Amino acid sequence: xxxxxxxxxxxxxxxxxxEQYKKVIFIPLLILxxxxxxxxxxxxxxxxxxxxxVTLKGGITLAAVTSEHVTVDQITNLIKKDHPDTDLTVRLIxxxxxxxxxxxxxxxxxxxxxxxxxSSITAVKEGQYSIEVMGSSLGGSxxxxxxxxxxxxxxxxxxxxxxxxxxxxxxxxxxSAALMDIIVTIAILDLFGFVFSIAGIAAxxxxxxxxxxxxxxxxxxxxxxxxxxxDEKVISAFKTGVTMTxxxxxxTLIAFFMSGSPVIKEIMLILTIGLVVDIIATWLxxxxxxxxxxxxxxxxxxxxxxx
Amino acid sequence: xxxxxxxxxxxxxIILIVCLVFSIVAINPSFEKQGVTIxxxxxxxxxxxxxxxxxxxxxxxxxxxxxxxxxNIPITNVSEYTAITSDIPENxxxxxxxxxxxxxxxxxxxxxxxxxxxxxxxxxxxEVFNEELNTTENVTTTHLQNKTELQYLGVEDIGxxxxxxxxxxxxxxxxxxxxxxxxxKPEEDLSEEDMNTLIDNMKQRLNIYGxxxxxxxxxxxxxxxxIGQVNRYVxxxxxxxxxxxxxxxxxxxxKFESHIGxxxxxKGGNKDITYVCRSAQCSGLFQACTPDQNGxxxxxxxxxxxxxxxxxxxxxxxxxxxxVEILNGEGFLSQNxxxxxxxxxxxxxxxxxxxxxxxxxxxQITGSGTGKTQYEAQSDALQNMKRLQTILITGSLxxxxxxTKTDTISPVLGESFSRNILLIGLLAMIAVTLVIFIRYxxxxxxxxxxxxxxxxxxxxxxxxxxxxxxLDLVAIAGILVAVGTGVDDQIVIVDxxxxxxxxxxxxxxxxxxxxxxIIFASYFTLVVAMFPLMFAGAxxxxxxxxxxxxxxxxxxxxxxxxxxxxxENLIEK
Numbered sequence: 001x002x003x004x005x006x007x008x009x010x011x012x013x014x015x016x017x018x019e020q021y022k023k024v025i026f027i028p029l030l031i032l033x034x035x036x037x038x039x040x041x042x043x044x045x046x047x048x049x050x051x052x053x054v055t056l057k058g059g060i061t062l063a064a065v066t067s068e069h070v071t072v073d074q075i076t077n078l079i080k081k082d083h084p085d086t087d088l089t090v091r092l093i094x095x096x097x098x099x100x101x102x103x104x105x106x107x108x109x110x111x112x113x114x115x116x117x118x119s120s121i122t123a124v125k126e127g128q129y130s131i132e133v134m135g136s137s138l139g140g141s142x143x144x145x146x147x148x149x150x151x152x153x154x155x156x157x158x159x160x161x162x163x164x165x166x167x168x169x170x171x172x173x174x175x176s177a178a179l180m181d182i183i184v185t186i187a188i189l190d191l192f193g194f195v196f197s198i199a200g201i202a203a204x205x206x207x208x209x210x211x212x213x214x215x216x217x218x219x220x221x222x223x224x225x226x227x228x229x230x231d232e233k234v235i236s237a238f239k240t241g242v243t244m245t246x247x248x249x250x251x252t253l254i255a256f257f258m259s260g261s262p263v264i265k266e267i268m269l270i271l272t273i274g275l276v277v278d279i280i281a282t283w284l285x286x287x288x289x290x291x292x293x294x295x296x297x298x299x300x301x302x303x304x305x306x307x
Numbered sequence: 308x309x310x311x312x313x314x315x316x317x318x319x320x321i322i323l324i325v326c327l328v329f330s331i332v333a334i335n336p337s338f339e340k341q342g343v344t345i346x347x348x349x350x351x352x353x354x355x356x357x358x359x360x361x362x363x364x365x366x367x368x369x370x371x372x373x374x375x376x377x378x379n380i381p382i383t384n385v386s387e388y389t390a391i392t393s394d395i396p397e398n399x400x401x402x403x404x405x406x407x408x409x410x411x412x413x414x415x416x417x418x419x420x421x422x423x424x425x426x427x428x429x430x431x432x433x434e435v436f437n438e439e440l441n442t443t444e445n446v447t448t449t450h451l452q453n454k455t456e457l458q459y460l461g462v463e464d465i466g467x468x469x470x471x472x473x474x475x476x477x478x479x480x481x482x483x484x485x486x487x488x489x490x491x492k493p494e495e496d497l498s499e500e501d502m503n504t505l506i507d508n509m510k511q512r513l514n515i516y517g518x519x520x521x522x523x524x525x526x527x528x529x530x531x532x533x534i535g536q537v538n539r540y541v542x543x544x545x546x547x548x549x550x551x552x553x554x555x556x557x558x559x560x561x562k563f564e565s566h567i568g569x570x571x572x573x574k575g576g577n578k579d580i581t582y583v584c585r586s587a588q589c590s591g592l593f594q595a596c597t598p599d600q601n602g603x604x605x606x607x608x609x610x611x612x613x614x615x616x617x618x619x620x621x622x623x624x625x626x627x628x629x630x631v632e633i634l635n636g637e638g639f640l641s642q643n644x645x646x647x648x649x650x651x652x653x654x655x656x657x658x659x660x661x662x663x664x665x666x667x668x669x670x671q672i673t674g675s676g677t678g679k680t681q682y683e684a685q686s687d688a689l690q691n692m693k694r695l696q697t698i699l700i701t702g703s704l705x706x707x708x709x710x711t712k713t714d715t716i717s718p719v720l721g722e723s724f725s726r727n728i729l730l731i732g733l734l735a736m737i738a739v740t741l742v743i744f745i746r747y748x749x750x751x752x753x754x755x756x757x758x759x760x761x762x763x764x765x766x767x768x769x770x771x772x773x774x775x776x777x778l779d780l781v782a783i784a785g786i787l788v789a790v791g792t793g794v795d796d797q798i799v800i801v802d803x804x805x806x807x808x809x810x811x812x813x814x815x816x817x818x819x820x821x822x823x824x825i826i827f828a829s830y831f832t833l834v835v836a837m838f839p840l841m842f843a844g845a846x847x848x849x850x851x852x853x854x855x856x857x858x859x860x861x862x863x864x865x866x867x868x869x870x871x872x873x874x875e876n877l878i879e880k
Contacts, residue, residue, distance in 0.1 A: 065720050095727065111713075128719045135711040138490070141538070142844050145528055149839035149848075156835040164828050198844055199784070202851055205840065206788050209833040213795055216828045224824070240802040243746050244795045250738035251791065258731050261724055263780060 021288040028285040032180050035187035042190045050186060053195040056143040058136025059107035060114055061197075063093065063262055066101050066123035075102055075118070082117045083109050089195065095260035103262050105195070107136075146201040153205055154179070157212060164216075169293045170223060174215040177278075177286040181211040184281070185274040194269070203267040207274035210248060214241040214282045222290050230294055234287055241282060249275050314876045323869035326861075327762055330769020335369045335476045341381060342406070343388050343469045344371040347520055351586075352466020357403075357412040359467065367772065368473035373406040385471055397462045417463035418587045457587065468520070476772040480779025483725045485718030486546040489553055490526075490845060491708040493539065499525075501705070502539050508704055509541065509557055516556055516697045521545045526846030540845050541708065555694055558710050562703040563695070564647045567625045567658075572644065573618040576702025582613040583699050590696070592688060593673060596681050604684035608692040609673045612699060619666040627664035646672065648698070672699070712845075728783060736760055739794055747801065751877050756797055759870040763793050766866065767858050781850040789858020792833065796826045796867050804874060819871055830863045 039049050054061045072090045079088055089105040101123070106114060111133050118124040157178070162171045182204060189196075221237040222230065249272060256268035314320055348354050348361040355361075362371065374382060378401055382388050395401060397416040402409055481488055497505065502525050513521050526542045529535060543553060563575030573579035584590045590610030598604050614622070629640040638660030646654040654674050674695055676688025739760070744753050767786055771778055803822035804815065833855070840852035 063720070065717075065723060128717050130714070130716040130720050132715075133713045135709075138492075138711040138845070141528075141530060145530060145843035146840075146848070148531065149843040152839040153836040156838065157832045160828070160831045160835050164831075198848070202784070202840065202848055205836055209788070209829075209836050210791070210795075212832050213792070213829045216832075217799060217825055220821075220825045220828065224821070236802070239746075240798060243742070243798050243802075246746075247739045247742045247794050247798065248791055250742050251735040251794075254735050254738055255731050255787075258727070258734065260727055261780070264728075264731075264784075267784065 021291050024284050025288045028180060028280050031184055031280065035184040038187040038190055039183065050190065050200075051193065051195045052139075052143060053197040053200075054105045054107070054132065054139070055134050055197040055199075056139050056146075056201075057107070058134050058139035059087075059105060060109070060111060060134070061132045061262075062104045062106075062114060062118075062124075062129055063131075064101045064103075064118075064121070064123045064129035065260075066121065066128065068122060069099070070102055070121065072102075075104060075121075078120065079104070079106065079109075079114070079117045083113065091262075093260055093262060093265075096258045100260045142198050146198055150201060150205060154208065157208065161212070161216075165219060165223065167223070170219050170290055173286050173289040173293070174212065174219055177215050177281040178208050178212050180281045180285060181274055181278050182208060184277045185270065188273055188277070189270065197263065197266060199263045200266050200270055203270040204274075206267070207271055207278075210271070211274065211278040211281065214244060214278060215286050217241050217244070218282060218287055219290060222294060230291060234291065238283060238287070242279070245275050245279055314873055317869075317872040317876065319868045319872040323762060323865060326766050326769075326865055330766045330772075333476060333769040333773040334765075335367070335772070337369065337472075337474060340472065341383050342373040342375050342472050343382055343385055344368070344373055344472055345405075346371070346468045346470050349464075349466035349468070349517070353412045353415055353463065354410075354466040357410045359410060367476045367775065368478060369476045371473075373472065374403060374467075374469065375406060376404045378402055379404075385469060388469060392465060395462065401465070412465055414465060415463045416459060417461055418457040418459060477768055478772070478775065478777050479721075479725065480777035480782065481544055481546070481714070481716055481721070482780040482783075483721050483778060484546060485716050485721035486544065487553060487716075488712075488714040489543045489545075489557070489710060490712040491541045491543065491557060492711050493541075494707045494709055496536075497539060497706065499539075502541070505705055506541060508701065509543075512556055512561070512697055512701045512704070513543075513553075515700050516552070516693065518545065518552070518556075526849070527842075528845045529842045538845070540711070542846065552690075554710060554713075555690075556697065557704075558708055559649050560704045560707040561698040561701070562647075562649050563698050566645045566647060567622075567629075568642050570625055572622050572625060573614055574702070575699045577700070578702075579615055579618040580612050580699050581615050583696050584611045585696055590692065592685060596684050596688075598681075603677055603679060604681045605675050605677045606681070606684040606688040607673055607675045608688045609671055610692060610696060611669055611671050614668045614670060616666065616668070619668045622662075623664050623666040626658060626662060629658075629663060631660045631663070646674075648695070732764075743794075743798070747805075752801060752874070755870055755873040755877065756794075758873070759797060759866050760790060760793060762869075763790050763858070763862055763866045766861055767854075770857065770861070779850070781847065782854045785851045785854025786858055788833075788855045789862060792829065792859050793862045793867065796829070796862065797870055799825050800867065800871050800874065804871070805878070815875055819875075822871070826863060826867065830859055833859055 043049050070092075072092060075090045076088060079086065079090075086109055087107045091103045092099055093101045093103055104114070104118075111131060114131075115124060123129060154175075158171070158175045161174050162168075165171050165174075185204075185207065217240050218234070218237040221233045221240075225233055228236070252268045252271045252275065256265055256272060259265055259268070315324075345359065348359045359372075374388065376382060377388065377391050380391060382391070392401075395414055397414050399414050401412045401414065403412060404410075493502075493505065506523050506525060510521075510523050513523070522544045524542055526540050527537050528540075529537055543557065545553060561575065565572045565574075591608065593607045593609040596604050596606035626640055629642055631638045632641055633639075634657075640658040640660060640663055642658075644656045644658050645652055646656070654672075656671075656673060672695065674688070674691055676684055676686070676691045678684035678687045736757070740753055740757055743756055744750070747753070764786070767789065768778075770776075771782070776782065800819070800822045803825075804818045837852040837855050840848045
């Protein structure tokens with residue numbers, strides 16, 4: 001089953017894990033530092049660590065399906081004409097690359113006023129749209145609740161990991177890798193001005209689940225398998241883990257490009273970015289840390305025998 | 308061939324097959340095209356008179372009554388039904404054949420009552436309690452009453468709300484068929500029992516109004532999660548989009564009172580009001596509509612109600628001491644009857660002098676509607692009338708509700724979303740099997756993977772059909788997560804069992820134990836992660852959490868062990 005390409009890859013991995021593993025850790029740590037700076041800057045600028053959409057702070061989201069060719073400017077002007085001071089975001093929606101409609105997120109005006117401003121567009125006039133109206137107090141409450149849910153979920157998962165492995169350092173490594181995944185993903189999304197909805201925060205939770213999976217495979221193989229050298233175990237875990245990530249990525253990428261639903265697109269984008277970051281968090285951080293830990297443990301055992 | 312026999316006799320595979328069969332039975336797919344199903348029956352229509360029954364909205368779609376033919380012409384879809392039934396003149400007999408029996412209906416003419424400006428003298432006989440003699444006697448008096456005329460509108464709709472024949476028992480939620488979701492929060496904090504009373508009251512109001520395709524339930528969340536106070540909301544879901552009507556009906560408390568001066572004569576609800584007329588004989592538009600100087604039209608409506616004896620007596624007591632003023636040759640009492648809705652005055656009626664001191668139980672209620680055209684004003688007036696009638700029948704809601712969130716999804720969008728999701732699901736499955744094939748290069752592995760993936764999906768959908776769950780965006784997201792972990796777990800199983808390095812040292816059981824150790828670690832972390840979501844976001848994320856937890860549980864205990872068994876028998880020599 002080993003073809004030439006895989007053999008070469010194995011050699012690079014081998015060198016990386018066998019010789020350079022202590023230095024490899026610096027890459028994810030640097031990325032984490034950069035991410036922390038990005039998020040801190042965002043908090044200073046906007047007061048929150050993410051951009052909140054309508055479902056998290058109140059307002060109206062209108063998604064219309066239309067084959068009419070519309071532009072972002074066109075729609076923005078239609079609304080600004082009647083309400084020049086509103087906080088407004090307009091995006092185009094596309095399915096598999098073709099434009100299928102548009103999305104408007106706006107606060108401070110009523111549903112009727114929005115429909116009125118857009119009534120010149122056929123899709124709006126004929127009711128071919130979905131509209132979500134969110135009260136601002138409910139939006140704020142949702143935001144608080146889902147963030148608390150995220151934190152509690154994280155704590156619970158950490159507890160499960162500790163109970164399962166009962167070893168402090170490997171457990172902390174797994175949890176740190178998952179935490180790193182979330183932080184870097186949020187930083188990347190903030191850099192691109194991505195706007196979160198309540199579905200987005202649920203996606204972050206899904207991401208933690210998926211990213212811990214690869215860390216668990218790695219840790220179980222390294223800590224509980226009795227056969228094979230340390231490096232062999234890490235590399236075999238790598239193959240399993242990367243296959244898992246690739247299957248997930250293939251599904252999320254397809255769903256992201258093909259779906260016309262803004263909610264699905266949001267969830268899939270967060271998952272895609274998160275899964276790619278997970279590769280770095282698991283294999284460039286968690287793996288070297290584990291290796292370090294096992295080496296130290298072996299050294300301690302050998303010292304005991306000699307002393 | 309021996310391999311296959313071993314696979315099918317393995318107990319894990321048998322459990323899988325049994326679950327699959329149950330699921331397919333629950334989903335109950337059908338490929339026939341004929342007929343349309345009845346979603347609901349309009350009250351007091353030709354259909355309800357003929358014996359059509361309106362069933363609860365939550366029964367499995369495939370159990371609804373199916374219309375097969377109208378007047379012996381077979382029907383295959385909604386447009387054919389509409390075409391045939393809109394063409395039938397009034398006072399005609401129609402025979403409708405369903406999968407249960409044959410019904411005979413008679414079409415009716417639809418009328419609207421217009422009350423004219425002319426008056427006429429009418430004899431009215433009623434029972435009056437004579438206090439002196441302590442008996443009730445029949446008294447005939449003449450009243451001055453407005454002349455009425457019945458305006459002919461055409462043939463009345465026979466009153467069946469229908470849908471295309473469903474292909475399976477899976478209930479599609481609002482995100483897939485279109486509709487409205489309204490989240491309401493009571494302005495005061497209510498206990499659980501009070502919330503249940505409130506919801507019953509709201510259901511009654513919606514039913515009487517005529518909206519039967521509605522589900523109402525209580526949802527909760529906790530602002531600080533897991534501990535402390537609970538926020539309670541009411542979630543209303545309606546297929547079809549009647550946002551404005553629902554808002555009008557539910558967001559207003561509907562406190563109706565009529566006053567003379569400062570005193571209350573009667574209130575909405577069946578304690579004071581025993582009957583509210585809703586038929587064309589005693590309710591409808593009233594006088595001609597009038598435009599004002601801005602070109603806006605106003606139309607008036609009128610309907611009669613019957614007061615309870617107590618309320619009528621109260622009116623008698625309050626009017627006894629009023630003096631009479633003469634206007635245009637008619638005598639009216641010095642104070643008017645004012646009508647109040649939610650503490651705002653909506654109308655003022657003059658009281659005829661003949662009512663002074665009399666316990667009159669028949670009262671006419673009037674009101675108005677406005678619009679930019681006469682037609683708009685008429686529709687507005689009729690809608691206001693319908694709402695007022697509903698409020699007078701059901702009384703006021705115990706507490707005022709605030710609309711905190713509304714979602715309106717157009718059916719067109721819902722339809723395109725459904726098709727899109729199916730396509731994406733198919734392509735994602737193909738992509739995943741492709742990646743697996745590239746990694747293992749062995750079709751013997753790819754086949755069980757596909758079977759397991761599809762099985763998980765079918766069993767989840769079967770469970771949804773069985774429980775009567777609505778498939779909406781949230782549930783679909785949960786299914787995606789569950790099936791996604793399924794693929795990951797299968798990869799773990801394959802790798803653990805096929806590792807060449809280990810095959811000298813362990814047997815199959817050991818390898819599976821190792822694999823499932825990993826799988827259970829992932830399982831517990833995911834379940835524990837979903838748990839806080841059950842308490843967040845006004846119950847909207849609860850569906851996601853529950854779907855995910857159920858999905859992965861079915862996976863870990865049913866489908867993935869079966870996958871391992873299939874693999875064992877296909878690979879092992």
